[in-house]
Amino acid sequence: MFDQILQFLLTGITVGSTYALVGLGFAIIYNASDVVNFSQGEFVMIGAMSAVALTAGDTGLPLWVAAIAAVLITMLVGMALQRFAIAPARGASVVTTIIITIGASIFLRGIALLVWGKDLFPLPSFSGDEPIQIGNATILPQSLWVMGGAALLVFGAQYFFNHTTLGKAILACSCNKTAAHLVGINVSIMLLVAYGLSAALGAMAGILVAPITFTSYDTGVMLGLKGFSAAILGGMGNPMGAVAGGLLLGLIESLAAGLISSGYKDAIGFIILLLVLFFRPSGLFGKASVDRV
Amino acid sequence: MPSNALLQVTGLTAHYGPIQALHEIALEVNPGELVAMVGANGAGKTTLLHTLSNVHKATSGQVIFDGQEITRTAPHKIVQAGICHIPEGRQVFAPLSVEDNLLLGSFTQRKNKAWVAEETDRIYTLFPILKEKRRQAAGTLSGGQQQMLAMGRALLGRPKLLLLDEPSMGLAPLLVAEIFRVVRELNEKGVTILLVEQNAKAALGIADRGYVLETGRVVLSADADTLLADEAVQKAYLGH
Secondary structure, three states, X not given: OHHHHHHHHHHHHHHHHHHHHHHHHHHXXXXXXXXXXXXXXXXHHHHHHHHHXXXXXXXXXXXXXHHHHHHHHHHHHHHHHHHHHHHHHOOOOHHHHHHHHHHHHHHHHHHHHHHHOOOOEOOOOOOOOOOEEEOOEEEOHHHHHHHHHHHHHHHHHHXXXXXXXXXXXXXHXXXXXXXXXXXXXXXXXXXXXXXXXXXXXXXXXXXXXXXXXXXXOOHHHHXXXXXXXXXXXXXXXXXXXXXXXHHHHHHHHHHHHHHOOHHHHHHHHHHHHHHHHHHOOOOOOOOOOOOOO | OOOOOOEEEEEXXXXXXXXXXXXXXXXXXXXXXEEEEEXXXXXXXXXXXXXXXXXXXXXXXXXXXXXXXXXXXXXXHHHHHOEEEEOOOOOOOOOXXXXXXXXXXXXXXXXXXXXXXXXXXXXXXXXXXXXXXXOOEHHHOOHHHHHHHHHHHHHOOOOOEEEEEXXXXXXXHHHXXXXXXXXXXXXXXXXXXXXXXXXXXXXXXXXXXXXXXEOOEEXXXXXXXXXXXXXXXXXXXXXX
């Protein structure tokens, strides 16, 4: 029994790390502009699919080159989304902007479907597929890549927002756009940077997890929803909350799948999300807002 | 016509949708001056400053600052050019710490680390309470402290011209006096200031010159002392 639980926990942390990264992407754009970007899942898909496409065939690039290129491509897509879909709607309400992001996600998925079709694609593992024994549980080397990569990215993002002027300037844009203008911050560039960063995080999540879960044109839908749940669970706009929310969601799903039924794992994850929203609408780690006029 | 005014505004108009908020505003601020723009609530004072900073678009007219036309310059470039704006209602970055608010104030000067460090020290000397609370979220400060923070934040942008919007708003009289004393002191140290105020008495009391704004039009302009003695001004704004 204990071995089984250990196995579920390892799986849960792996999946949860992916959710955490997607959730972090949600939090970054939310923090910069109060917008929930429902194309976040599509960033994950574009990252993974581009990496697959770039490594494929006889002329394929080495995996690490393809991964870097795929992240850059996704960043460009994210910035283009901001520049050509979000920015022209400047002045529109937040709800309108959110609906634009939903439209954009359908558009991006459609393009992916046209380019790559409906097949499920694998990406080679970074360092082999020989399972590693931990007690009586096993873990794939790729899972370690997912966990390690996620941890690194999370700490990187944390450092960026708490200790760099650029990071703080992005936060300033969301807490008070007019004041951000008035201290000389170029708000449109900051939003572009925020979308680029979110897209990069999404792409990296997609590339890290693709060797385990495979990828297809529509993997972004579920991952986007899970990442959104993670961000809500942790408290929207709290990046570390989103990470904790993602890990928690991954663990809950994995335990639910193992101990109850794998058919219900998504349902149980969402039920817990609903419960949190009922009893703690600001999320598990959401802080009460401090505002004084 | 050549002019050595630091800020020269001519024929400036601005709208909110179909409603015209500013009518052909003309004004000048000379280097080293403290100029007050007084007027009742809704006269267009805040709109005027927003239009100067170009966070509100001008419909027509011209703003010349330091010899350069800046009427349609992007807001962040106006700050780079040397106009720092302390907005109405302080508008501090509430969830960020006092320290971070000041850091963001120095955004356009961020390459000049030595100057920023020095200036930050000067601001902590000017407002010791900010130093004491530097790790607290700005949103938890009192109104007066937030006003000090907003002023410190603007000073870190290394202003040639400081636009100050309604610093007395919502503050106790004692605090108002303190804030105006600091404004005067900054001006004496060489900062050129355009102060917009509903509290005409306090503003004209420290200013060199003044303008009176009524429903988006400049209706009077004179030395501050002359305006303080003017009967119409006394009746309308000073409660005599």
